[in-house]
Amino acid sequence: MAHGFEFRGSRIPFANRAVGIWTPAILSREGGAALSITTTHSSRYNDVERDDGIFTYSYQGENDPDNHFNRALRRAADNQVPLIYFVPLTRGVYEAIFPAYVMDHRADRVVTVTADTVGLGEGSLLHGGSAAPLKEYATRQVKVRLHQHRFRELVVGAYQGRCTVCRLGAKDRLVRMVDAAHIVPDREERGVPEVPNGLALCKIHHAAFDLNVLGIDPDHYIRVREDILAEHDGPMLQHGIKAMDGVRIVVPHAVALQPKREYLAERFETFRAA
Numbered sequence: 001m002a003h004g005f006e007f008r009g010s011r012i013p014f015a016n017r018a019v020g021i022w023t024p025a026i027l028s029r030e031g032g033a034a035l036s037i038t039t040t041h042s043s044r045y046n047d048v049e050r051d052d053g054i055f056t057y058s059y060q061g062e063n064d065p066d067n068h069f070n071r072a073l074r075r076a077a078d079n080q081v082p083l084i085y086f087v088p089l090t091r092g093v094y095e096a097i098f099p100a101y102v103m104d105h106r107a108d109r110v111v112t113v114t115a116d117t118v119g120l121g122e123g124s125l126l127h128g129g130s131a132a133p134l135k136e137y138a139t140r141q142v143k144v145r146l147h148q149h150r151f152r153e154l155v156v157g158a159y160q161g162r163c164t165v166c167r168l169g170a171k172d173r174l175v176r177m178v179d180a181a182h183i184v185p186d187r188e189e190r191g192v193p194e195v196p197n198g199l200a201l202c203k204i205h206h207a208a209f210d211l212n213v214l215g216i217d218p219d220h221y222i223r224v225r226e227d228i229l230a231e232h233d234g235p236m237l238q239h240g241i242k243a244m245d246g247v248r249i250v251v252p253h254a255v256a257l258q259p260k261r262e263y264l265a266e267r268f269e270t271f272r273a274a
């Protein structure tokens with residue numbers, strides 16, 4: 001975000017940590033619109049709590065709706081030019097929503113933000129009218145994706161980037177092999193992701209958990225299904241799966257981040273019935 005891009009020989013950041021509404025000098029000199037808006041960490045969940053197809057973004061500064069930040073923001077609305085909306089996933093990690101369009105609601109000192117449908121493979125819809133429902137749909141999809149990304153960041157972060165079963169992960173490239181798995185199916189489509197309903201699992205153990213090849217009991221012991229234990233196959237089955245039977249998963253130190261006992265119990269019943 002700070003590194004930005006080259007334009008006419010100068011480097012332009014995509015965002016500026018110090019301000020939520022960012023208009024680079026080259027744009028503000030020419031009476032242009034804001035390039036990006038960023039939701040700050042302290043207000044991070046306000047934007048996703050609403051279960052609908054829009055985000056709301058507050059004017060900058062309590063008392064002055066006509067300061068240069070807000071004027072640049074309104075110019076994006078008036079001219080219907082796209083900007084980038086940066087939404088925090090966890091501290092220091094942002095999702096970029098682009099192209100995003102804003103509509104001004106001056107009386108409430110907010111703009112509403114909708115995502116375009118480019119990400120859905122629908123082509124760009126630059127104006128409102130009949131495109132509005134599609135934009136709301138696109139924005140809802142963006143919110144679902146945001147929630148999934150946020151859940152992954154929080155859960156994988158809580159397990160320090162490692163699979164709770166086999167400890168794979170942590171290093172840059174290997175951490176991409178680690179997923180955040182739901183213990184019981186996702187009950188919070190949006191809103192605050194629930195880390196105690198998550199487990200960091202590598203791709204293999206994620207699949208094994210989802211397919212009930214292995215289960216995790218409420219006391220954190222791994223159980224491999226009987227018929228799988230009787231199978232003979234290559235080293236992955238032998239060392240990666242069968243050898244995990246009876247091993248305890250490694251969970252975060254903080255109790256608030258550990259898997260919730262009742263979720264493990266509910267999920268383990270499904271495993272036993274499999």
Ligand SMILES: [Zn+2]
Binds near residue numbers: 165166
């Ligand atoms: Zn694993």
